Amino acid sequence: MEKKDELIKIFAKSIRDILNRVTVNFDEVQEIRLRVGAPLLIVYKNEEYYIGKSGGLSRDFRDTYLVLRGELRETMEYMSNYSLYAFEEEMKQGFITIQGGHRIGLAGKTILDETGIKTMKFVSFINVRLSHQVKGCSDPILPYLYENGEILHTLIISPPRCGKTTLLRDVIRQVSNGTKDHQGITVGVVDERSEIGACYQGVPQNELGIRTDVLDCCPKAKGMMMLIRTMSPRVIAVDEIGSRDDLEAMEYVMNCGCKLIATVHGTSIDDLKQKPVLRNLVNERIFQRYIVLNNKGRIGNIDQIYDSRGTQLYKAEIHQMGKSWERQECVAYG
Numbered sequence: 001m002e003k004k005d006e007l008i009k010i011f012a013k014s015i016r017d018i019l020n021r022v023t024v025n026f027d028e029v030q031e032i033r034l035r036v037g038a039p040l041l042i043v044y045k046n047e048e049y050y051i052g053k054s055g056g057l058s059r060d061f062r063d064t065y066l067v068l069r070g071e072l073r074e075t076m077e078y079m080s081n082y083s084l085y086a087f088e089e090e091m092k093q094g095f096i097t098i099q100g101g102h103r104i105g106l107a108g109k110t111i112l113d114e115t116g117i118k119t120m121k122f123v124s125f126i127n128v129r130l131s132h133q134v135k136g137c138s139d140p141i142l143p144y145l146y147e148n149g150e151i152l153h154t155l156i157i158s159p160p161r162c163g164k165t166t167l168l169r170d171v172i173r174q175v176s177n178g179t180k181d182h183q184g185i186t187v188g189v190v191d192e193r194s195e196i197g198a199c200y201q202g203v204p205q206n207e208l209g210i211r212t213d214v215l216d217c218c219p220k221a222k223g224m225m226m227l228i229r230t231m232s233p234r235v236i237a238v239d240e241i242g243s244r245d246d247l248e249a250m251e252y253v254m255n256c257g258c259k260l261i262a263t264v265h266g267t268s269i270d271d272l273k274q275k276p277v278l279r280n281l282v283n284e285r286i287f288q289r290y291i292v293l294n295n296k297g298r299i300g301n302i303d304q305i306y307d308s309r310g311t312q313l314y315k316a317e318i319h320q321m322g323k324s325w326e327r328q329e330c331v332a333y334g
Contacts (some may be wrong), residue, residue, distance in 0.1 A: 006100050007130065012074035015040065018065060027132065027236055028200025030161060034126040039064035046161050046295055069124070076123055079104055092117045093193070093217065101131035101198025101205030131198045131204050138164070138170040141291055144305055144313060145261075146182055151175060151235055153254065153286065156263040157272065158293035162301070164263040165195050165239055167293065169206055171261060172196070172237050176209020187212045188233030190223030196239055221245035224253050237261045244277055254286070268292060269310060285309065 004026040015034070024044050025073035031043035039061065040051040051066035058064065079098055096104045105127035111118045126185065145154050154171075158164035176238045178184030191197050191214055197204030198221045199216040213231045215223040220238045223245065227233050236253050238246075253260050269290055272278045281287060285308040294303040305314040 007102065010075065010078045010098060010102075010104075010128075012071040014233070015067070015071055015075065018051060018053060018055050022051065022057070023055070024057070026130070029130055030132075031130070032128040033269055034067045034075065034128075036067060036069045036072055036124040038067060040067055043161070072124065072126060075126060087105065088119050091120045094120070095193065097198055097200055099195040099200045099205065100175060101200065103129045103193065103195055103198065105129060114283065129195075131195075131206060132166055133169065134166050135170060135173070135207070136162075138167055138174055138222060140302055141167075142171070142174060142179065142304065143181070145175075145289055147175070147288070149182065151182075151185070151259045151261075152288040153259055154157070154289040154291065155281070156285040156291045156293065157262075157266045157268065158263065159267055159295060159315055162293040162295045163324045166295055167291075168237060168239060168261065168263050169208065172212060173207055173209045175235055175261075176211040184209065184211050185234040186232065187235045187237060188224075188231050189214045190220050190227065190238045192217050192218060192220050192223070192239070194328035196237070219245075221249040224249040228253060228256050233258055235259045235261060239263050240265065242275075242277060247277065247280070250286070260287075269306060282310075 007026065008016045011019060018038065018040065022042070029042060029044050030046070033041040040170060040196050042049050042051055042057065044057070047061065050061060052058055052063045053065045056063070092104060094106055096106070098104060106120060107125035108120050108123035110120050145152055146217050156168060172187055172189060176184055176187045187209060189196055189212060191199065194216055195216045196206070197208050197216065198206050199214060201214065204214055211277055213227070213233065215227060218226070220241065221243070224238065227236055237256055239262070241247070241250065241264050250260055250262070264272065266272050269282055269292070272282050288308045290306040291302060292302055292304040292306070302310060302316050304316070306312055
C-alpha cells in the first residue's frame with residue numbers, strides 16, 4: 001500500500017481516483033501508460049491490461065478509460081512539482097526521475113538547436129516505469145560470479161521485462177556491501193537512464209551498497225572512463241550495453257584491471273552472436289560469466305549460467321511443486 005500511495009499522487013486527480021480503485025499488488029506493477037485520447041494501460045506481472053473507470057482491469061478495449069489531454073498536462077505538473085524547467089536536462093533524454101526512483105518516460109514534440117535536442121513540449125505520451133528493489137534476488141548466482149575470491153567479468157543477458165536491471169541492482173548492492181563469503185569492494189555505477197540507482201536530486205533512491213559511487217544521467221562510454229580516472233573502482237556496473245563506444249570503453253576498463261558487470265538485451269549467447277557489435281564479446285571471451293534470464297515466473301528468473309568458453313554451468317529446472325536450482329553436467333555450448 002505504501003508504494004501505491006507514493007506513486008498515485010503524481011497523477012491527475014481523476015486518474016488518481018481510478019488508480020485508487022485498482023486492487024492489484026503495486027509491488028508487481030511494472031508500468032502505467034498514459035496517451036492522449038488513448039486507453040489508460042497497466043503492465044502487471046508482465047501482462048498488459050486496460051484500466052476501466054471503476055478501476056477494474058480488462059483485456060477488452062471497450063472497458064477502458066480514455067486519457068484526456070488536460071489530465072496528462074496536470075500529471076506533468078504533479079510529476080515536476082510545477083517546475084518542468086528544473087527537469088529540462090533530463091527531458092532532453094526523454095525521461096525524468098521522481099522521488100521513489102520511478103522513471104517517467106516522455107514523448108511529444110522535440111525542440112532542436114545547433115547542439116541537438118534542446119527540450120520537449122506538447123508531451124502527449126507518458127510511461128511510468130515503477131522502480132522495484134528485490135533484495136536477495138541475486139543470491140542464487142553470486143557464488144558463480146567469484147573465482148579464487150575475485151569477482152568475474154559478468155554479462156547478464158535478458159529479454160525486455162525480465163528483471164535484468166533489478167538483478168543487476170542487487171548484484172551491485174551485495175558486491176559493494178560484501179557477503180559472509182566475500183569482502184565488500186568499491187563499485188562504480190554509470191546510470192545513463194537513472195534506472196539502476198534511480199537518483200533523485202543526486203541521491204540514489206535504490207540501495208546500491210555502502211561502497212558504491214554513481215554517475216547519474218551520464219553516457220556509459222564517457223562515464224566508465226571518468227570513474228576509472230576519478231573514483232578508483234574495483235568493479236564498474238552498467239546497464240544495456242550495445243554501441244561501439246560502449247565496447248571500446250569496456251576494453252579500457254578491463255585493461256585497467258577493473259572488473260565489469262553489465263547487461264544486454266538478448267535471449268541467448270547465440271542471439272548475441274547475430275549482432276555485429278556484440279559478436280566479438282563472445283568470440284574473444286571478454287566475459288567470464290554469462291547469466292541468461294527468462295520470463296518464466298518471478299522477475300529476475302535465472303535460466304542458465306555459462307562460463308567464457310560457453311560451458312553450461314547451471315540451468316534452472318522447474319518442477320510441479322515450484323522452482324529449484326539443480327547442478328547440470330558441464331556441457332559445451334553450441
